[in-house]
Each structure stands twice: as structure tokens, then as C-alpha cells.
Amino acid sequence: MKKIIYNGNIVLDGQTQYDQGYIVIIDDKIAAIGKEDGYKQYADGDGEFIDAHGLYVLPGFIDIHMHGAKGKDLIEGTKEAVATVAKNIVKDGCTSFMASLTVVDHPRMLAILDRYAKIEPIENGANLLGVHAEGPFISKEYKALMDERYIKDPSIAEFSEMLEHAKGRLKIMTVAPELRDMAKFIAYAVAHDVIIMLGHSNARAKDVSNAVKAGATGFTHLYNAMSQHLHRDPGCVTGAMIETETFAELICDGFHVDEAVVLATYKQFGAKRIVMITDAMLGKDMPDGEYIFSGLRCKKEGKHVRVKATGRIAGSAYGMNDMVKSMMAISNCSIKEIVQMACVNPSIVAMVDKFKGTLAPGKDADIILMDHKADVQRTFVQGKLAYTKQ
Numbered sequence: 235m236k237k238i239i240y241n242g243n244i245v246l247d248g249q250t251q252y253d254q255g256y257i258v259i260i261d262d263k264i265a266a267i268g269k270e271d272g273y274k275q276y277a278d279g280d281g282e283f284i285d286a287h288g289l290y291v292l293p294g295f296i297d298i299h300m301h302g303a304k305g306k307d308l309i310e311g312t313k314e315a316v317a318t319v320a321k322n323i324v325k326d327g328c329t330s331f332m333a334s335l336t337v338v339d340h341p342r343m344l345a346i347l348d349r350y351a352k353i354e355p356i357e358n359g360a361n362l363l364g365v366h367a368e369g370p371f372i373s374k375e376y377k378a379l380m381d382e383r384y385i386k387d388p389s390i391a392e393f394s395e396m397l398e399h400a401k402g403r404l405k406i407m408t409v410a411p412e413l414r415d416m417a418k419f420i421a422y423a424v425a426h427d428v429i430i431m432l433g434h435s436n437a438r439a440k441d442v443s444n445a446v447k448a449g450a451t452g453f454t455h456l457y458n459a460m461s462q463h464l465h466r467d468p469g470c471v472t473g474a475m476i477e478t479e480t481f482a483e484l485i486c487d488g489f490h491v492d493e494a495v496v497l498a499t500y501k502q503f504g505a506k507r508i509v510m511i512t513d514a515m516l517g518k519d520m521p522d523g524e525y526i527f528s529g530l531r532c533k534k535e536g537k538h539v540r541v542k543a544t545g546r547i548a549g550s551a552y553g554m555n556d557m558v559k560s561m562m563a564i565s566n567c568s569i570k571e572i573v574q575m576a577c578v579n580p581s582i583v584a585m586v587d588k589f590k591g592t593l594a595p596g597k598d599a600d601i602i603l604m605d606h607k608a609d610v611q612r613t614f615v616q617g618k619l620a621y622t623k624q
Contacts, residue, residue, distance in 0.1 A: 244257065375436045599614055600616060
């Protein structure tokens, strides 16, 4: 089936923008991209023509750190939970995501990974790229919402069991670099095609540098749940400043990270290092009220969530387009920089950049049409229309 999106303001990647262009989709792939009315050469025979006049045409957003939505927590590991989330987030322009899992006991994690190994693609929903295990090899001092009973030092034996049960679906793991034998663990994980992100950590800057040398890719929700940048006590954040070839997840809602710090990070790190994430939990797109997240009773008010007993921030109820709106308002960044931070960079971190994250012939037709207020009008997942704004 051929589709031609024409007359749109096409942003191919973080560098290239056609003020008036077209994209030809054949089945699930992008077949051609060009400028102005060149689409007419493809207009023979059957096909659907979509006028994108006045709209941005962008690669689909990729959220590599989210826990749930619409009342479903991805820790369930069921097709129903994944389908609910996948069908919910396409309205936010999110066409691919990682299932982020909080810390649970090892036998339960293996059972969850067994289920993820069998989950097939969701019709009319975002692509499930795989599983992001947020722990258990993290710091108890910076556990945040994680269950301390199951936090531990790294174990290659337990990790190998996780790999065996996941059948290739375990893609990312968050670890604390200061833990015993962590450099050895990171090297082992990377050799088995698992991306290592640093977070929930009490690391010193030198621990971070050692972890990066061992193969770590970047930082889990920078600033949140990690040792800070202090002039006499350089922590994990200092390490992120030093290791300029790494990526940094950022929850840029002005709530998890103050607006001034979001702006400073944008100015100092630049769009090529920031990976925009939502860290959304099951309360996303649900009524305000109480929800159980990571075993804790949490209260959702608007798009913000806190642990009821302590007031600690507990994930978010934001969608990717909400984060885009927030980042544009705080930093005045360009639409090309948004594509860099919300599409290109996460595709590189997730190691799917060969077929997602940018618009180019041969890549998956994960495409969104978005207006200048960052409201998503249509979402295509692998060439199929998954969302139309009513």
C-alpha cells in the first residue's frame, strides 16, 4: 500500500529540514523523500495522498524510559499491559518505547522476562523495542522508589539468567558504577548487547569515568536519584559533565528538574547529548487519585505524581509531546533539535538507529504530523495510521 505525505515541513533528522517536501511510504518503509512537488512522479496507480500543509512531518518520538500508562504498569509483563501502553502513547507522537521495570525479586523478574520474550507486535500501537531493567544493581542510598530488599551488588550469574529468560528482549540496564566489580560487569553486559546506563548511584566522578571506559553509554534521568555536582565532592552529575561522549536522559518537565537546570543542561550539553524521556507511570492519562507504583501508594495530581507517605516524586504522567512542549518553552530550541533529542539520540542509545529515529529511504515509516503548538495530528507506525486527532 502506497501513501504519499506531501506539502509538509519535513524534518529528516537533527540537521536537515525541507520547508516544503514529501515522503513516499510503501507498505512499512519509507521509499522516497524529496522537495516541493517531486512527489508527482510517484502519483501513478493506487495510493493515498495526505496533505500536510502547515504541519511538521517528523520521525516518531522514541521513549526509552517509561513504566506505564492508562492504568497499566509494564512490570506486569502481559500483552494486555503492553498493548494498553502502546495504543495510548501513539497520540503523543511516540512510535517506539522501552518497557522500564522497577526492582523486584529475582525469580519474579525472570518470570516477567519470560512473558516479554513471547509478546508479539501490537496492532495499531507503538513498537515495543525491549525491556529496560532499572536495577537491581544500584545504590541503596539513591534507591528512590525501588524496593531496597532486592537491591544488590552486580551478579553476572543472575544477569546471565535474565538474558536467558529474556531471549534478546533485555536491551537496557541501569546500574550504579561505584558498586563492587562493576567495571567487569559492564564489560560483560556490553559484550552481550545490553546498553548500560548509569543512575540510582552514589558514584564519585572517577567511578563514572571507569564505567564509561568499561562501555557505559549514558545516564538514567540525569540529576534524579544520583550524587550531584558539588565543588568539593564531585559526584555522578560531575561525571556526566566530564564524559562528553555519553548521552543523558532528561525529564524536562520543569518539575523533576528545575526549569533553570533544564536550560543550563541544554546550553552546556547541547541537543546532541540529551535524550528526552517521560518516566511515565501507570497514572498517565488516568483520573487524579491514588495508584500503586513500585509497591508504594502514590498520588497523582494533574501530570505530577508523588509518593503519598513521603512526598517524593514518583515518575510522571507526561506524554512525549508534553515533554516536547515543555522543552521548547524552557529552552527555545529548534524543531530540528527536538528531533535530535526525542528521535535521533534515543534511537542511537537503543541501537535501533539503522531503521528508526530519522526519516530516510529504507527506514521504518514511523512518522508523525505535528502542528506548530506541538499537538500531534496523525501518527503512523511502520506505515500504518495508528492515531488521528479528532
